[in-house]
Amino acid sequence: MATVKFLDRHLRLIIISLATIGIIDTATITLGHWGWIVSVTCNSSNQGCEKALQSAWGFVFGQPLSLFGLLAYSMILLSTVISIVLPKTRNMRIHSWNRRGTFFVSLIMANFTLLLMSLLVFKIQVFCFFCLLSGTLSIALLLLNAMRTPKDEYDQLIFDSTLMSLLVSTVGLIWAITVDLSSTDYSRQPIGISPAIVRMSTPSKIALAEFLSNSDTTLYSVYWCPHCHDQKELFGREAADRLRTIECGIEGENNQYSNCTKKGITGFPSWDFKNKLGHSTLQSGIKSLNQLAELSGYMKPCGIK
Structure with missing residues (x-):
């Protein structure tokens, strides 16, 4: 017992x-x-x-x-x-x-x-x-x-x-x-292809995307990552198309896998912000549009809607 x-x-x-x-x-x-x-x-x-x-x-x-x-x-x-x-x-x-x-x-x-x-x-x-x-x-x-x-x-x-x-x-x-x-x-997505962006973009989101692109801000993404898709959905279809996006998946379409590896990027999405002197600052994780505006120096007092 x-x-x-x-x-x-x-x-x-x-x-x-x-x-x-x-x-x-x-x-x-x-x-x-x-x-x-x-x-x-x-x-x-x-x-x-x-x-x-x-x-x-x-x-x-x-x-x-x-x-x-x-x-x-x-x-x-x-x-x-x-x-x-x-x-x-x-x-x-x-x-x-x-x-x-x-x-x-x-x-x-x-x-x-x-x-x-x-x-x-x-x-x-x-x-x-x-x-x-x-x-x-x-x-x-x-x-x-x-x-x-x-x-x-x-x-x-x-x-x-x-x-x-x-x-x-x-x-x-x-x-x-x-x-x-x-x-x-x-x-179940085709290998190498990111899911389609569903949301429509507003003018303010398109303006932010164009500013990010013109200021050499880069989004590092992989096709299979749901967080990357969520980040792009915040912009909407039209604005997301204007972003400078680099595909880091080794099987991704038009990928730059070797460049991502050299930069040491392992978390996605990752944002690469460049200041006026050309120095880079990497930030990983989903960012709100207002966070992106602040980090990139985009001046928009009323926020992004």
Whole structure:
């Protein structure tokens, strides 16, 4: 009996550790999407994750899929901590429901993870380390929570797990099939071609773009980067066409990959501002139009609209 308690306690500590890693992983992705993390760039060494996260399957109800992973990891962490803090001798029923609830949350995560991994391999067709990390954590948490189940509950657990897996898999497949594939899907863009700019430009945006171009301000971009596309969308189609843009993707159309490498540019979009003496200043990340006006010395008191 003492050995079982010792093993169960160590299993819970491992579960807490893995859930914490999962929270850090998914929170970083989620906060980055919301813009709460300052660096809003695409890294040239991590384009697989960018394509996966910006694919048609990367969002649910307008929110990044990582948010729901964050909530699931948080639930597992909280319930496991409660099982350690709450005295077991006086709350046997609560502990039993807590253990089963944690198991089924991890079961739902593992089932959905298998679906997402299938989409990653067969549809999106990219490798994403952070997606793989989250998937591995989900399956590991399921196995660890299964190990915590008493032997006399195995039969009922297998029956309930089968039903739950069928339900989650069915709902997941329906969701995957009915996703709006007509939305901008960066993972399905032709190789080397940037997505089309949709928004129209206002005269003030066109004027800013022309000033940036005339002052030798350069935008370094890569075709697969959603942040680069968002930056250009701020200008609109007509104004974006007037920008001095350099394609840094090695497979990009009319690319200047070697020049980008020599400049040491790894984050995209990156802006290269030149002062009156010809000295360059590099700034990475999406910039608002008013920020660009200020950084480039464009004098427009009423702002860019």
